[in-house]
Amino acid sequence: MGRPILHTRLCDILDIEYPIILAGMGGVATAELVAAISEAGGLGIVGAASMPAEEIERQVRRIRDLTSKPFGVDVLLPSGVAAPRPAPAADAKEPAGAPKRPRDYLPAPYNEFIDNAEREFGLPAKGEDSEWTSGMSRLGSGDFSKRQVEAILELKVPVFAAGLGNPAPWVEQFHAQGGKVIGLVGNVKNARRIADSGTDVVVAQGTEAGGHTGRIGTMALLPQVIDAVAPTAVCAAGGIGDGRGIAGALAMGCDGVWIGTAFLVSREATWPDLLKERILAATEEDTRVTRLYSGKTMRNINNPLIEYWESQKLDALPMGMQGIVSGEIMSGARQADKLELLMNPAGQISGMLHEMRPAKDIFEDMVREAAEIISEGMPRRVKASV
Numbered sequence: 001m002g003r004p005i006l007h008t009r010l011c012d013i014l015d016i017e018y019p020i021i022l023a024g025m026g027g028v029a030t031a032e033l034v035a036a037i038s039e040a041g042g043l044g045i046v047g048a049a050s051m052p053a054e055e056i057e058r059q060v061r062r063i064r065d066l067t068s069k070p071f072g073v074d075v076l077l078p079s080g081v082a083a084p085r086p087a088p089a090a091d092a093k094e095p096a097g098a099p100k101r102p103r104d105y106l107p108a109p110y111n112e113f114i115d116n117a118e119r120e121f122g123l124p125a126k127g128e129d130s131e132w133t134s135g136m137s138r139l140g141s142g143d144f145s146k147r148q149v150e151a152i153l154e155l156k157v158p159v160f161a162a163g164l165g166n167p168a169p170w171v172e173q174f175h176a177q178g179g180k181v182i183g184l185v186g187n188v189k190n191a192r193r194i195a196d197s198g199t200d201v202v203v204a205q206g207t208e209a210g211g212h213t214g215r216i217g218t219m220a221l222l223p224q225v226i227d228a229v230a231p232t233a234v235c236a237a238g239g240i241g242d243g244r245g246i247a248g249a250l251a252m253g254c255d256g257v258w259i260g261t262a263f264l265v266s267r268e269a270t271w272p273d274l275l276k277e278r279i280l281a282a283t284e285e286d287t288r289v290t291r292l293y294s295g296k297t298m299r300n301i302n303n304p305l306i307e308y309w310e311s312q313k314l315d316a317l318p319m320g321m322q323g324i325v326s327g328e329i330m331s332g333a334r335q336a337d338k339l340e341l342l343m344n345p346a347g348q349i350s351g352m353l354h355e356m357r358p359a360k361d362i363f364e365d366m367v368r369e370a371a372e373i374i375s376e377g378m379p380r381r382v383k384a385s386v
Contacts, residue, residue: 003041004371006246010233010256013200014159014180015070017041018367019256020246021182021203021235022263024074024161025211025345026050031059033268035066036359041367045072045161052144053151060155070158072182075148076212077165078319102324106317113312114328120308121341123332153177164212164296166190168197184237184258186214186221188228195229202229203258206238210261210299210347213238213289219252226253241349243369250374261347262366266359273356274339275301282350293330293343295322301344305329 003017010019020042022029026049034044046063048056056073063071103111118125149170152160160167160174161182171181175198183194184203191202204225206218218238226234236249237258249257263269265276278301288302292309295316300306316322326343333341 004368006367006371006374008250008255010201010235013233013255014043016043018363019235019250020363020366021045021072021256021258023211023237023258023260024048024072024163025260025264025269026074026076026163028264028269028271029074030270031062031066033263033266033270033359034059034071035063035069036266036268037263037363038063038067038069038071040360040363042363043070043072043159045074045159047163048073048148048152049076049163051075051148053147056148056151057155060152060157072159072161072180073152073157074161074163074182075145075152076319077145077149077162077167103328106321106324109314110317110321110325113309113314114325117305117308117329118332121305121329121333121336121338123329123336123338123341125328125332162194166194166197167199168194171198182235185225187216188221188224191225191229195232199232201233201235201255203235203237204254205258206236207289207299208239208348209237210264210287210350211345212294212296213299213347214297222249222252222254238347239349241347241352243366243371243373245349246366246370247373247378250370259366260345261349262353262362263359264346265353265356266362267356268359272339272342275342275344276356278340278344279346279350280353280355282346284348284351287346287348287350291316291322293322293326295319298343298345299347301346301350303340303344305333305341 006018008019018041022037022044024045024047026047029047034046037044046059153173156177159180163184167181167183174181180200182201183199184205185191186205195202204221206221207213207215208218222236233255235256235258236254240257240259241262246257265279282301286302287299288306289297289299290306292306295318330342
């Protein structure tokens with residue numbers, strides 16, 4: 001049997017065989033998973049949200065060792081977000097004679113939350129050099145994002161994706177070197193804004209999606225975004241985990257799909273097996289949207305730390321500052337081997353997932369199912385004429 005055919009104009013825009021893009025999942029979508037998706041015929045995208053420029057370079061070089069196919073890099077761009085280390089808040093703790101740690105810049109109630117959470121869950125306190133604290137605290141920093149994008153430009157990555165924020169300041173530079181730009185949105189207003197900037201592909205993501213997500217359901221969002229940004233290409237995201245979802249998105253007028261959760265449980269995903277197993281064990285009702293981890297709304301597999309945060313009724317801090325709060329706690333959770341408390345982004349399709357498999361197998365099953373539905377299943381089940 002030959003390879004299935006599933007082609008839209010997105011394939012021509014991005015120079016790929018199938019209109020499927022790997023979501024740029026921070027900390028999960030790294031070189032091996034990215035290369036696997038690109039080799040299978042889609043577009044793999046590195047999730048570089050908290051990666052410094054030198055790590056982005058290492059990932060890109062590794063991908064180029066593994067595949068000659070197109071790929072992309074995804075970062076989070078600041079949008080009116082305070083830098084993660086401003087002057088200490090008026091009620092921040094001021095330890096006499098001690099060197100400043102990231103958490104010393106937090107208002108007192110958030111330091112108290114960290115201390116209480118560490119006691120509640122039996123976690124050790126961690127210092128400034130901890131992996132989770134430093135990584136999460138970088139989110140939302142304008143200077144950090146600028147260095148990331150400059151590195152992506154210098155490396156001449158084929159596709160640049162902005163998982164949050166408007167890529168407008170960078171579009172012209174990427175286009176000048178033959179690159180393409182993708183922007184992810186959760187509402188019509190932002191879709192228009194990034195399409196007007198010259199972005200090549202708008203990803204309209206419904207609230208069903210894992211990770212950073214909005215409030216509008218995918219079925220309601222897609223037709224409104226398609227109409228608002230025409231003729232810009234639109235991809236669907238949120239609630240898509242198999243060929244049925246892909247076929248449905250294409251039937252609604254999308255040019256392709258952006259898929260994350262289904263690949264979170266791939267063997268190549270850079271993620272502890274325990275967190276993959278929590279996704280596999282979850283039902284469609286076991287996710288929760290929280291601002292705990294980054295300050296932005298993020299859908300995760302629910303856990304006791306999220307429940308504890310929500311019970312405290314604290315408002316989330318801006319992205320980088322909130323990252324200090326969650327990063328400190330997650331660092332202790334890793335040291336204590338309590339991985340169930342870690343950030344575990346996943347969408348409502350979690351209940352559809354039942355086993356860890358190679359990314360290539362997951363991808364090929366999706367393509368085959370979507371092609372069968374469109375070419376044979378629909379004509380067999382639905383009679384229509386105009």
